[in-house]
Amino acid sequence: MEEKKERFNTEELIKKYGIDIENLKKEQIKVSKDLEIKDKIDFSLVDRFGAVDNTFINNKLLSCIIVCNKDYEVIDRAYVFEKVKFPYIPGFRNYRELAPMINAFEKLNERPDVIFVPAEGIMHPRLGLSSHYSLSTGIPTIGISNSLIDCETEGDNVLKNGKKVGKILVSKEKSNPMYISPGNSISVDSTLKVTNSLIKPPHKLPEPMNLAGKYSKSIRKELEI
8 A cells, every 4th residue: 555645845844743854864964974885795695585565554654574595485574563653755764664664673583684675775865764774773785666866877777976876677578677776785786686686587576575565465464454
């Protein structure tokens, strides 16, 4: 279920929610300085993959996470269903979705080597949700998004201010492209290699993300939501 997106302007937000957009931008920029866009580990050897699936239902967020092995067997999973405490503002998903995502992650007994997050990494103008999640969990992340903001493309590369920050992948014939970017602790080239290695036709998304989506559906059915 898609989240209902509120119309807004800065003055209305400050008045209604007491939110200072400019201060949040500064905070994102400050936190982003801790990012390391290089391979923290040898990603050709990893065998535990995580993926997050977030679904908004009215004013709550269902955040699900799975961990699978290289044979796509789910070895751990967890979820939280929590009321959101921050309004929808483009560019500030961190403040709306991050806390429930961390709470779900902390319920896991098995830790993945890398996590797929359905959000921008370093393609974000300041600090993508995928990047912030990695800094919070200590796990390398790969951001997968369906659109670009303030970026350019050159071949299969995504550029921001002339610097390569992501890759374009069309994994299924006639499907829309995926825009792949490092969240943290992984290089641009490795994000593409890892993602490509986990594509299981006829699915478009890397298989851990498909498993997270199936888990989310099962929880919604269980909770009757």
